[in-house]
Amino acid sequence: MTKGVKHSWANASQNTLLVGGKAFDVAQATEDEILAKIKALPGGFSDRTRIHTRLSYDINGQGGVHEQKAYEAEKAYFSNGDLKDLGLSIEEYYAAAKAYEDAGDLMPAANMYSLAGQRYLTYPKNAYVNGHFYSERAIACFDRAIELHQRQGHSDFMYRDQDKLYEALAETVLLYRTQQPDSGAVVPLDEALRKENYYYQRMGEVSEAVVATARRIQGILDKSAARVEQKEFGISDTQPIGTDNVSQCVALMVGCKPDGADNYTVALAHIDYETDVSGIRQMIGAMPEGKKQVRIVGARFDQDAKSKNNLARVVAELALHNVDIISSSVHQGDYGASAVVVDPKDFSIKEACAMGDSRLARAACAHPLLTSDGMHPMRKAFDFTHSDERLPILLDAHVVGKIQSNYLGQGWAKRYKEMKKAGLTDLALSGHFIQGMLDEYREAFNAIHTYAQERYAKSFVDKMPSFPLYIGPNALTYNQQLLDCIVGMSKQEWSQSGLELPAQR
Structure with missing residues (x-):
């Protein structure tokens, strides 16, 4: 147990934390005992709506022969840096894709097209060969992979390749943009401008598709729910609120039903490993008086130190408050929930992606990407019990x-x-x-x-x-x-x- 976590738990009153309605003395428990107790709680979800496809198929037939040759050539390239091996790996991946597709095995075919595209992007120089840049060949590979994913309903793999397609399009736009008629350009200026505009337009289309796919694969889309982003919390007693992209992070939900109220007042925080958990006090302090129940989602990987420590920090802070942790969906790896929406009507949760989007919400998503390293305070995004507007950042x-x-x-x-x-x-x-x-x-x-x-x-x-x-x-x-x-x-x-x-x- 880390010294900081032990100190926090040791300072908690013995019976302030309830787990599943029963008092739990965190001051006398080890970190592993605490986490095991939390993990044993029911998950709280009535049903699962995320899309998760296991990449599993038999490597056999001609497709399997070519796939194995591709792996060997790829391994050789990353060992010796010989571009001939890189080229050979692409040839074999492409041959494997065609063989699998001809045999009707669409999952491995899509994977082989994707790998061929990734290897085209591996070239240290985006060469122009036979009328196309390598990145253009990558675009064709990713396009075909995405088409096969769509036919199978594998949106999670489609998202992966959409993101790589965006990179291939961007690299292609950059190259056509730099073609100048007085610098030995290999592409006529008018053709370069036409292709630049075409691929740039596709970038915008792919970007919008990536956003939609990234959310759908995490759960059904809930347009009624307001979004909470990383390092933020929100409070509501009417509108559902939610968050997504919870991996190492913890989505912490607190519910309280004041006397005579029809709905719960609910709070939701998205806590990553650089969030100061003392902000939980501010969040709970902004809620009405009364018994408070807690649901926890996230910290999906129990072998990941950041994931495990993040959950421990949250529980340590909760031990300082009079709350009852009634459900948790944690340490479930790739099958764990990464999106959640909580409803103030009954403090129920569902696996869904909050779609109450706005430009400010997008800016809030970007904020963690630009902050400095280190601990940051939790920011109140909104409090719908007082105002229906998001707060400035x-x-x-x-x-x-x-x-x-x-x-x-x-x-x-x-x-x-x-x-x-x-x-x-x-x-x-x-x-x-x-x-x-x-x-x-x-x-x-x-x-x-x-x-x-x-x-x-x-x-x-x-x-x-x-x-x-x-x-x-x-x-x-x-x-x-x-x-x-x-x-x-x-x-x-x-x-x-x-x-x-x-x-x-």
Whole structure:
């Protein structure tokens, strides 16, 4: 047991935590005993609606022969770096795909087309051979794989290949964009422009498809449910609320039914391993008085240290409150739930993906991608018991700096390259969310910039791109208060804030 977790549990009162309606003395339990107790609770879901396809088939016939040869050539390439082996692996994957397809084995055929496409993208140089870039050949492979996935209803595999298709399209657009008539271009300018526009248009279509598929494979789509993103919590007594993409994370739901109320007041938090769990106190403190029940979903991988520790941190914090953990769906690996919606009518949960989307919700998805490493406080996204609007998001100086230096004012191509450089995965989704963040940022900055120009010295206004900023509903009001606060800061406060002091104020 980690020392920090032991300290938290040891400071909990002995009988403040109920598990399945029975008192549990966490101060005397080991971490493994605590987690085993939580895992033994019922899952809470009435039925499962996610799509999970096991990749399992017999490697036999001509398809199996070619597949084995492809694996051997691929292994040789990654061992010696010989491009001939890479080319051979592609040839064999493609031959395996055709053989499996001819035999009516669509699952392995789709997998072989996908692997051939991935190997085309492995080439260190995206060469132009026989009228096509390697990335264009990858596009054809992924297109065929996706078509076969659709015929079988394997949306989870389709999502994987849609994301790779997006990357292949992006790499192709970049190459056609760089073709210049005076630089020995291998493609005539008019053809390069036509293909660039065609593949760029496809990128937008694939990006939208990826978002839809990524959500559907996690559960049925619930358009009535408001979304809670990573490091956020939301509260409602009327509208269902939900979250998704829960892997190492924990989706924590708390329900309380005040005397005389028809509905529960429910709270939902999406807690990743960089979320300060002390925010659970704020969330519970914002709910009505009375008995509180808890449901837990996530922490899917019991052999993953972050997953296990994240669950332990949440339980340790719950031990400080008078709650009863009544259900949990944790440590179930690939079959575990990654999306959940909770209904205030009866505090029931279902495996579903909240679709109450908005541009601010997309920006909230992007926010964790841009934050600095380390613990971050949990942010209240909304409290529908007081207002039907989402609350503005405060972008600190670190996030604003990333937006200004890496993304704002740059074309799509540079943003794409920056996302790859930053090591972001799921590029189609990341690009979709970051675009939402940029749109919200521009709108909020332009509004407060106009306000500032009418009131403050130019030397101060010129420094505003380095200031923290609120985005979202009523952002202007929040930013006016924030700006007025910054104006009143002393030199020492400026120094401590990390902001650059203007030459004159």
